[in-house]
Amino acid sequence: MSRRRIGFWYRLAAVIAKPPLVILFKRDWQGLEHVPADGGFITVVNHNSYLDPLSYAHFQYNTGRVPRFLAKAGLFKSSFVGMMLRGTGQIPVYRETTDALNAFRAAVDAVERGECVAFYPEGTLTRDPDMWPMAGKTGAARVALLTKAPVIPVAQWGANLAMPPYATENRFRFFPRKTLKVLAGPPVDLSRFEGEEPTPELLREATEVIMAAITELLSEVRGEPVPAAPYDHRKARAKQRRRAAEEGSK
Template identity: 35%
Template sequence: MAELVYPPVIGVARTMFKALDLRFDIQGSEHIPQRGGAVLVSNHIGYLDFVFCGLAARPAKRLVRFMAKESVFRHKVSGPLMRAMKHIPVDRAAGMDAYKHALKALRSGEIIGVFPEATISQSFTLKNFKSGAARLAQEAGVPVLPMALWGTQRLWTKGHKRDLGRHHIPITMRVGEPIAADPAEHADTVTERVRARVQDLLEAAQRAYPVRPKGPDDTWWIPSHLGGTAPTPAEAAALDRRR
């Protein structure tokens, strides 16, 4: 079936990127398979992360179907677009429906995008990963594609105002080699292997990031363990509980 909505939306996104003069550094896109199913797994630090994850798959001419919270699909603007692009709504009270939908898509050769931390990390460090992505890959017989983003939190993230001005913000992305998800292996073990690889990619993206804070008021997007003023993981967990 022809994709009538997704390609034009990508075109709009690229126009927006150009207008914002974002500076992209993408490495590892060659690991995205040109055909066949896969589960794309990334860290989650900003509201626009799914857009950037999808961008990394474009050299392979692939469209990523993301699993996203069901409330996004109820919005009068984003809802029709998300459905038309065949993204997958996740109702946390009835998650099995989304799981079955994603499994069917994987078996039909789609790439499914998952943020296994479930919510944005306000510490900008990796939270614990839920095992759903690994279980999907195991049951569908497809690999996991690990990925890490850095810089997206500076555009729009939880607890901070959007900054969509023309500030030449760099966005760094790293895609790793596919990880086999052996059905004989425990899903938690696969999940930990994937998380460790995403951590490696995240650290590589952070090392490559070309911008440093401009001053003491510009350290909010840097994790505390790297000298920034972002919440520590414990403080971020407390913020999540309060929300």
């Protein structure tokens, strides 16, 4: 399938967003050659700032293959935001459904139409104290195994230095001028999972492979070693609750 047209609404969003990005940030982009020229594919990206969707979208926009992000279905109902989301081809996720597959049906359809669907597998901004990717959710792996589309890992760093996640003070730190670093890698090898029953265990294993690929790329970007194990926010919260309960019982 040939490249799809970017379209009026995505170009309008680029006209609005690109000038401040160019003015406020330097860029260090690598791995553009790994973004497929044709056909549907999935990108999986680490998430460490509210600004990083703009950083990553700018990177990929320049390849001619724009990303279609997943967004809560409710956002599409609002007037201006919904109009922009629909116009730029963003993808609603119906999280209220009890069927995990139907929750991502629109993403599957988009990939099969030859689109790029961008996942933030962590599901939220990282809560790792050192800003490494957390343990991921299984949505990207589920869509990848169903569509057999290439999964391109992407690591980004720099937006978090300008807008740290969960910051309560000095939220914006644009100066001195930061560098937005984005590195795309070769497709993640998920071949050993193909043709198997997508059990929760298998999806978790495939997700671990995906997250490991993202983390390896981020290690290269940061010039730091990969952590021994990914941060698991649920386990960390459970540990905090146990500690609080123990202290309260003393």
